[in-house]
Amino acid sequence: MRNTVFFLFLFFLSPQKGNANLNIKIDSLQILLENYQSEDAMKVDLLNNIGYEYWVVDPSKSVQFGNSALDLAQRLEYLAGIATAQRIIGVADWALGNYDESLTKLFPALENYGKLNDSLGLANILMNIGLVYADQKNYQEALKYYFQGEKIFKQRNQFSRLATTKTKIGAVYTELENYEKAFEYLTSSLAMHKESGFRYGVAEASNRLGLLFREKGDYENALNYLNSSLQMSIQINDFEGKSKTLENIGSIYLVQEDFVNAEIFLLRALKAAKEVQSKKWLKDIYLDLKILYQQKGEIDKALNYFELHSQMKDSLFDQKKLMEISAIRLKFEMDRQKKSIEIGKERIRLLEQKKRNGRLLIYLISSLLILAISIAYFIILRQKNKIKLEKKEQEEKEKLNKSREELNRAKLENAILQEKELQQKLELKNKELASYTINFIRKNELLDEIKQELVELEKDASADQTKIRRIKQKVSSNTNLDKDWQDFKTHFEQVHTGFFKNLKSKHPNLTSGDLKLSALIRMNLNLKESAAILGISPESVKTSRYRLRKKMNIPQSSDLLEYIIDAGTVHNEN
Numbered sequence: 179m180r181n182t183v184f185f186l187f188l189f190f191l192s193p194q195k196g197n198a199n200l201n202i203k204i205d206s207l208q209i210l211l212e213n214y215q216s217e218d219a220m221k222v223d224l225l226n227n228i229g230y231e232y233w234v235v236d237p238s239k240s241v242q243f244g245n246s247a248l249d250l251a252q253r254l255e256y257l258a259g260i261a262t263a264q265r266i267i268g269v270a271d272w273a274l275g276n277y278d279e280s281l282t283k284l285f286p287a288l289e290n291y292g293k294l295n296d297s298l299g300l301a302n303i304l305m306n307i308g309l310v311y312a313d314q315k316n317y318q319e320a321l322k323y324y325f326q327g328e329k330i331f332k333q334r335n336q337f338s339r340l341a342t343t344k345t346k347i348g349a350v351y352t353e354l355e356n357y358e359k360a361f362e363y364l365t366s367s368l369a370m371h372k373e374s375g376f377r378y379g380v381a382e383a384s385n386r387l388g389l390l391f392r393e394k395g396d397y398e399n400a401l402n403y404l405n406s407s408l409q410m411s412i413q414i415n416d417f418e419g420k421s422k423t424l425e426n427i428g429s430i431y432l433v434q435e436d437f438v439n440a441e442i443f444l445l446r447a448l449k450a451a452k453e454v455q456s457k458k459w460l461k462d463i464y465l466d467l468k469i470l471y472q473q474k475g476e477i478d479k480a481l482n483y484f485e486l487h488s489q490m491k492d493s494l495f496d497q498k499k500l501m502e503i504s505a506i507r508l509k510f511e512m513d514r515q516k517k518s519i520e521i522g523k524e525r526i527r528l529l530e531q532k533k534r535n536g537r538l539l540i541y542l543i544s545s546l547l548i549l550a551i552s553i554a555y556f557i558i559l560r561q562k563n564k565i566k567l568e569k570k571e572q573e574e575k576e577k578l579n580k581s582r583e584e585l586n587r588a589k590l591e592n593a594i595l596q597e598k599e600l601q602q603k604l605e606l607k608n609k610e611l612a613s614y615t616i617n618f619i620r621k622n623e624l625l626d627e628i629k630q631e632l633v634e635l636e637k638d639a640s641a642d643q644t645k646i647r648r649i650k651q652k653v654s655s656n657t658n659l660d661k662d663w664q665d666f667k668t669h670f671e672q673v674h675t676g677f678f679k680n681l682k683s684k685h686p687n688l689t690s691g692d693l694k695l696s697a698l699i700r701m702n703l704n705l706k707e708s709a710a711i712l713g714i715s716p717e718s719v720k721t722s723r724y725r726l727r728k729k730m731n732i733p734q735s736s737d738l739l740e741y742i743i744d745a746g747t748v749h750n751e752n
Contacts, residue, residue: 204231222251222259229266233273235417238455240270261290261299269306273418275457277310284310298339301330305343315702317350318740324350338379341370345383352390354737360390378419381410385423397430404430421450421459429466432473433717440470461490465706477631663694666711670697677746684745685730692729695722699742 207228214221229243244266251259264287271280284307291299308323324347331340348363364387371379388404391397404427411419424447431440444466451459464487471479628649635646671677677700678693688696698708705716712719723738732741 201235204228204235207231217250217254219251219254219256219259222247222254222256222263225250226259226262226266229263229270233266233270235415236454237270237273237418241267241274244270257290258294258296261287261294261296264290265299265303265306268303272306272310272313274455275313275461277314280310281307297330298334298336301327301334301336301339304330305339305346308346312346312350312353315353317354317737320350321347337370338374338376341367341374341376342379342382344370345379345386348383349386349389352386352393355393356735356737357390357394358734361387364390377410377414378416381407381414381416381419381423384410385419385426388423389426392426392430397434400430401427417450417454418459421447421454421463424450425459425463425466428463432466432470435473437470437474440466444470457490461487464490469706667697670701674700674746681742681746687729691722692726695719695726696742696746699723699726699739700746702739 207224211221211224211228214224225243225247229240229247232240232243244263247259248263248267250256251263264283268280268283268287271277271283284303288300288303288307291303304323304327308320308327311317311323312320324343328340328343328347330336331343344363344367348360348367351357351360351363364383368380368383368387371377371383384403384407388400388402388407391400391403404423408420408423408427410416411423424443428440428443428447431437431443444463447459448463448467451463464483468480468483468487471477471483632646632649636643667678674697677697681693681696682688685692694712695708698711703711705719708719709716714722727734727738730741730745732738
């Protein structure tokens with residue numbers, strides 16, 4: 179017990195994740211490990227502590243030590259060590275962008291902390307699961323887990339953890355374009371972290387406030403908060419925080435067309451992301467670099483980074499992994515239901531045992547009474563008949579309950595099978611739509627690049643102008659936006675049947691351009707991806723989204739994506 183308390187103190191109350199003494203702390207712990215010979219719970223705690231410290235500077239090593247701790251804890255049947263190791267591995271996999279692998283550890287950890295009656299452990303796991311869903315853009319699911327964690331931290335007066343939770347909630351509200359709520363949560367979080375002196379929390383809250391002002395178009399305030407976050411991340415050796423803040427600063431310079439500073443900060447961000455092997459930040463940085471070099475006219479570099487972005491995006495968000503994650507969650511819920519059923523069966527078994535013991539006692543008493551008192555014969559006979567009748571009634575009830583249980587189990591299995599078939603069909607259609615969309619984007623970008631190069635060639639007096647005109651005609655004939663849109667529309671409606679009809683019915687004032695934008699929002703494409711398809715700038719897409727929200731009379735507090743999904747979906751009425 180003393181060992182467990184010692185480790186939990188280090189795990190939850192460790193000062194700053196990336197302070198200047200972190201490497202010294204890790205080295206000291208590894209020396210202790212090398213000199214520790216016993217295969218016991220103390221060694222599990224030591225391995226977990228090393229894995230936790232590695233999380234910021236090298237998540238891959240965090241996974242390595244976490245797996246070693248988990249293996250030993252399982253052999254020792256040390257539940258607290260198992261739960262902690264599962265959390266360490268899950269958080270490290272999240273940092274590396276391995277979302278499906280992360281949830282395979284976090285959901286079992288959630289169950290184990292429940293068995294331990296560890297409310298703080300539960301709250302931390304709830305927050306970790308929320309982080310995974312937030313990175314997958316499943317914001318409503320992320321908020322569900324965040325709010326559960328927030329409630330526990332409030333009850334336990336966990337000031338620092340509560341502040342961190344507020345940061346995460348504020349970040350989600352920023353993505354949902356609910357800027358008022360986002361500002362409320364983030365400013366509260368920043369003030370709480372400054373009061374407690376938790377520098378990692380100050381850096382993260384400042385970074386999120388910078389992103390909030392970037393989304394609002396206030397680049398001056400955005401850069402002030404982001405530069406403050408960057409300096410703090412450098413001071414505490416938080417390489418992941420450094421990477422994402424550098425990328426955020428570079429993206430602002432990119433929007434402002436300050437290509438010199440944009441290139442400096444994005445390349446620094448790329449180097450930092452590679453140091454921690456972070457797939458999620460590499461994906462965004464590759465896309466920013468693609469846009470940067472495209473605007474600078476360095477086509478080869480732009481194509482290279484676009485290809486790297488596509489590969490990284492596919493590895494993070496392909497449909498197969500999303501299905502696996504859903505299956506993980508379903509398995510977790512079914513395991514809980516199964517355990518509840520087993521508990522119910524055990525209670526029934528105990529009741530039946532009590533009944534059997536009671537019947538045996540009655541038979542013994544009846545035998546004694548028959549031998550001792552003949553006058554009680556008829557009374558005992560009547561009692562026996564009553565018991566037989568009750569037994570028969572009980573048996574009938576048990577048969578009925580068993581039949582109902584089997585029927586419910588069959589219904590559940592059939593529902594799961596039907597859902598699996600529907601998911602497989604939807605997966606195929608989604609893959610076709612995703613593939614067509616990527617090709618659509620690449621085609622438009624390539625044709626645009628060719629047009630730009632031809633414009634430059636026209637300026638050259640020595641160039642063959644007749645040949646250039648023929649090429650331009652071929653490019654124009656292939657740039658058939660109407661045909662491309664009709665093809666895209668055909669693929670889209672195979673996945674989202676009746677979307678345009680339902681949306682137009684609810685909002686007759688929508689133009690064809692509004693319907694196009696609504697379809698791209700329904701696919702959850704970001705500003706950059708939507709701009710590539712529509713042939714306009716990301717800022718123009720953002721303006722169009724704002725006008726669309728006004729046309730549909732959607733308040734800022736509501737999620738535009740959720741509204742469009744609901745408005746474009748057929749609602750069956752029974």
